[in-house]
Amino acid sequence: MTHGFDILVHNPNNGARRGLLATAHGTVDTPAFMPVGTRGSIKGLTPEQVEQTGTQIILGNTYHLLLRPGVEVVERLGGLHALMGWNGPILTDSGGFQVFSLSQLTRIGDDGVEFASHIDGARVVLDAEIATKVQNRLGADIIMCFDECPPYPCESERLERAVERTIRWAKRCQEVHSNSRQKLFAIVQGGVDSDLRRRCAESLVTMDFPGYAIGGLSVGEGHDKMMQTVESTVDYLPKDRPRYLMGVGMPADIVAAVRAGIDMFDCVLPTRNGRNAYAFTTTGPLRLRNAAHGSDSGPLEEGCSCVACRRFSRGAIRHFFQVGEMLGPILLSLHNIAYYQRLMAEIRRRIEDASFTAWAEGQIRLWKSWTISDSNEPETQTPRHE
Amino acid sequence: MTHGFDILVHNPNNGARRGLLATAHGTVDTPAFMPVGTRGSIKGLTPEQVEQTGTQIILGNTYHLLLRPGVEVVERLGGLHALMGWNGPILTDSGGFQVFSLSQLTRIGDDGVEFASHIDGARVVLDAEIATKVQNRLGADIIMCFDECPPYPCESERLERAVERTIRWAKRCQEVHSNSRQKLFAIVQGGVDSDLRRRCAESLVTMDFPGYAIGGLSVGEGHDKMMQTVESTVDYLPKDRPRYLMGVGMPADIVAAVRAGIDMFDCVLPTRNGRNAYAFTTTGPLRLRNAAHGSDSGPLEEGCSCVACRRFSRGAIRHFFQVGEMLGPILLSLHNIAYYQRLMAEIRRRIEDASFTAWAEGQIRLWKSWTISDSNEPETQTPRHE
Numbered sequence: 001m002t003h004g005f006d007i008l009v010h011n012p013n014n015g016a017r018r019g020l021l022a023t024a025h026g027t028v029d030t031p032a033f034m035p036v037g038t039r040g041s042i043k044g045l046t047p048e049q050v051e052q053t054g055t056q057i058i059l060g061n062t063y064h065l066l067l068r069p070g071v072e073v074v075e076r077l078g079g080l081h082a083l084m085g086w087n088g089p090i091l092t093d094s095g096g097f098q099v100f101s102l103s104q105l106t107r108i109g110d111d112g113v114e115f116a117s118h119i120d121g122a123r124v125v126l127d128a129e130i131a132t133k134v135q136n137r138l139g140a141d142i143i144m145c146f147d148e149c150p151p152y153p154c155e156s157e158r159l160e161r162a163v164e165r166t167i168r169w170a171k172r173c174q175e176v177h178s179n180s181r182q183k184l185f186a187i188v189q190g191g192v193d194s195d196l197r198r199r200c201a202e203s204l205v206t207m208d209f210p211g212y213a214i215g216g217l218s219v220g221e222g223h224d225k226m227m228q229t230v231e232s233t234v235d236y237l238p239k240d241r242p243r244y245l246m247g248v249g250m251p252a253d254i255v256a257a258v259r260a261g262i263d264m265f266d267c268v269l270p271t272r273n274g275r276n277a278y279a280f281t282t283t284g285p286l287r288l289r290n291a292a293h294g295s296d297s298g299p300l301e302e303g304c305s306c307v308a309c310r311r312f313s314r315g316a317i318r319h320f321f322q323v324g325e326m327l328g329p330i331l332l333s334l335h336n337i338a339y340y341q342r343l344m345a346e347i348r349r350r351i352e353d354a355s356f357t358a359w360a361e362g363q364i365r366l367w368k369s370w371t372i373s374d375s376n377e378p379e380t381q382t383p384r385h386e
Numbered sequence: 387m388t389h390g391f392d393i394l395v396h397n398p399n400n401g402a403r404r405g406l407l408a409t410a411h412g413t414v415d416t417p418a419f420m421p422v423g424t425r426g427s428i429k430g431l432t433p434e435q436v437e438q439t440g441t442q443i444i445l446g447n448t449y450h451l452l453l454r455p456g457v458e459v460v461e462r463l464g465g466l467h468a469l470m471g472w473n474g475p476i477l478t479d480s481g482g483f484q485v486f487s488l489s490q491l492t493r494i495g496d497d498g499v500e501f502a503s504h505i506d507g508a509r510v511v512l513d514a515e516i517a518t519k520v521q522n523r524l525g526a527d528i529i530m531c532f533d534e535c536p537p538y539p540c541e542s543e544r545l546e547r548a549v550e551r552t553i554r555w556a557k558r559c560q561e562v563h564s565n566s567r568q569k570l571f572a573i574v575q576g577g578v579d580s581d582l583r584r585r586c587a588e589s590l591v592t593m594d595f596p597g598y599a600i601g602g603l604s605v606g607e608g609h610d611k612m613m614q615t616v617e618s619t620v621d622y623l624p625k626d627r628p629r630y631l632m633g634v635g636m637p638a639d640i641v642a643a644v645r646a647g648i649d650m651f652d653c654v655l656p657t658r659n660g661r662n663a664y665a666f667t668t669t670g671p672l673r674l675r676n677a678a679h680g681s682d683s684g685p686l687e688e689g690c691s692c693v694a695c696r697r698f699s700r701g702a703i704r705h706f707f708q709v710g711e712m713l714g715p716i717l718l719s720l721h722n723i724a725y726y727q728r729l730m731a732e733i734r735r736r737i738e739d740a741s742f743t744a745w746a747e748g749q750i751r752l753w754k755s756w757t758i759s760d761s762n763e764p765e766t767q768t769p770r771h772e
Contacts, residue, residue, distance in 0.1 A: 039705075039706075039709045039711055040702065040705060040706070040709075040711070041706055041711045041712075041713040043711065043712060043713075044430075044712040044713065044716065045713070046435075046693050046697070046713070046716065046717070046720075047693075047697055048693055048697070049432075064709075068705070068708065068709050069680070069701075069705045069708070069709075073680060073681055073701065073705070076681040076683065076701070077681065077682075077683050077699050077701040077702055077705075078683050078699065082683070082699060082702070083699075083701075083702045083705065084702075085693075085697030085698045085702065294455070294459060295459055295462040295463065297462065297463050297464050297468065307432050307433075307434055307471075311432070311433055311434070311471030312471045313463050313464065313468060313469075315455070315459065315462070315463040315469075316426065316463055316468070316469045316470075316471065319425075319426060319454070319455045319459070319463075319469065320425075320426065320427055322454065322455070323425045323426075323450075323454050323455075325425055325426070325427045325429065326427075326429055326430040326712060326715075326716075327427040327429075327430065327431070327432070329712075330430065330432065330712075330716075331432070334432075
């Protein structure tokens with residue numbers, strides 16, 4: 001056990017590994033998937049329902065919580081775990097990604113950023129120190145360094161400047177981080193430029209963080225460029241620390257990234273697509289608004305033990321979407337998270353029994369074939385905002 | 387046991403009774419409260435969550451199900467129990483109330499009604515035979531006779547005609563009813579006119595139904611007139627059959643009606659008010675949008691075992707409402723149904739141990755005092771449409 005991360009099994013043929021990540025609120029089996037609870041809630045689900053999917057760790061968004069209800073209120077309510085009704089591990093991002101993609105930036109400098117809240121236009125300043133201290137106060141088990149997320153595509157000068165800032169800001173985050181129950185992870189930036197990724201990774205590794213994330217991907221570069229970047233970046237990250245691929249992704253992305261050596265994922269796809277009547281299943285995606293499901297008395301997915309599959313038919317779920325009942329989005333969000341957690345459990349089992357390599361190849365091929373024609377569908381890229 | 391209704395305890399001082407109502411999908415403890423699942427779903431809740439509130443029987447609306455997804459689809463999906471994912475008792479209303487209050491009536495006659503769907507304007511005919519056969523096919527455990535629901539107030543001629551039709555239609559419903567696993571209940575109409583109520587009740591009682599409902603109340607007449615009508619009507623209903631007060635109501639209404647001899651209730655208040663941030667508690671109602679709750683780390687209600695109270699603070703729930711997270715309405719709907727079921731459980735226990743009379747007096751007084759100034763608040767009358 002190093003830094004609370006214990007690798008139980010290394011897959012012999014590739015980078016995949018099966019591990020245990022210790023946190024102040026319990027241990028997480030890796031590779032792990034974290035559902036996203038942007039504003040203190042996994043949309044539409046109680047924490048008990050989230051637990052029933054097999055979820056061990058969830059994600060909260062510092063940017064949103066900072067704006068509403070604000071860090072003082074979260075503290076007075078007993079911290080982020082109390083706000084969310086979740087007593088297991090939580091990870092918060094630093095707010096960097098949201099600042100650069102959601103808000104109206106009014107000033108960006110080497111020291112930090114100033115932006116107008118996307119809710120009421122209020123002026124907010126965020127920098128390495130503030131993002132870290134806010135996360136210290138929110139009280140998640142894993143917190144993230146404040147980083148600059150460049151857009152995609154991005155001219156090389158801006159990309160390089162973002163990498164330099166991300167490195168300097170990580171150092172400042174590390175210096176100001178003051179909650180010993182929390183692990184502070186660094187984020188590697190650099191777009192799809194492997195030299196910049198290497199430079200960023202090597203600089204951050206000298207600072208000795210307990211975990212490393214790869215940020216700035218799943219922003220439109222596509223599966224192949226994403227995977228090339230992940231594979232080249234992983235080489236420069238320490239083998240004994242957890243690796244987290246932020247905001248990813250579709251099942252094919254996750255399986256391929258595990259194969260490259262990634263241990264942690266978060267993504268809004270299971271919940272967001274669920275709200276849009278898109279169900280993930282082991283035999284491919286289903287669009288529940290499709291009239292073909294209207295009189296189908298079979299479950300979403302044979303053998304799935306989620307409440308949507310145990311209690312309801314495809315036809316019933318379609319009906320709920322057709323009439324606008326909340327239960328439709330709720331049931332598919334539950335089922336989709338359960339699907340993702342079954343996928344992660346199968347990944348872990350197959351790493352353990354050395355059957356991962358061939359299976360991963362098949363899964364990636366299957367999911368690519370199922371989603372190849374889906375460009376106009378509910379997300380098959382990996383949106384980052386819930 | 388007569389007609390599957392067994393009265394265990396009669397309260398000595400008034401009409402209250404503690405009973406057991408047998409149905410094809412299980413036995414219901416009475417007095418009972420039925421949450422409303424208008425379109426096949428108790429809004430925002432899975433059937434497992436509804437079960438956790440102590441709910442034994444739920445209500446579905448024939449009018450809504452007839453329009454969407456339609457009775458053929460419900461049949462193909464395995465019937466109403468399968469559609470709703472609910473294997474316990476279900477009661478369906480006949481559609482009468484919705485036809486007269488929701489739809490655009492194009493023709494009303496002695497034989498039945500023709501109306502334009504409130505969804506797409508499609509022309510639909512409903513009469514005693516159709517309403518009964520549709521309910522036979524939906525497959526609920528208790529179904530209701532098709533009745534005419536006059537508005538309130540209502541001129542006496544129209545009220546009298548509605549009563550005559552309701553009586554004749556009940557006979558036709560009884561004659562066509564063909565599903566022996568279902569109990570067909572009759573509905574007494576007559577507004578707040580005690581002579582008409584008596585005439586309607588006496589006529590229906592000669593037809594020997596296994597249960598009797600009082601309809602056409604909680605339409606704006608207020609608590610006192612409602613209770614006078616209930617009390618005078620109950621006198622003409624058989625003692626050995628279950629009595630159901632439709633669409634009622636606030637806790638004060640329910641306790642007073644139990645005292646008058648009512649056994650069953652349905653109402654949208656716990657869910658509808660829950661969606662509007664109004665919580666029922668044993669110490670009075672709470673409005674969760676109130677800024678006073680913003681930093682309150684205490685639960686909605688001490689001692690409540692629902693997930694909202696076990697896992698969340700008032701401040702967290704207020705936050706969910708403020709940011710528009712579905713979890714706010716979900717948690718308050720759950721809590722409010724749990725409150726109603728705790729109220730019913732306490733009513734039953736107090737009838738059993740002969741402590742009901744004084745307690746009922748106190749509850750009615752308390753709830754009247756808590757809601758007296760609430761005319762602009764989330765519903766404190768008893769709306770019938772979810």
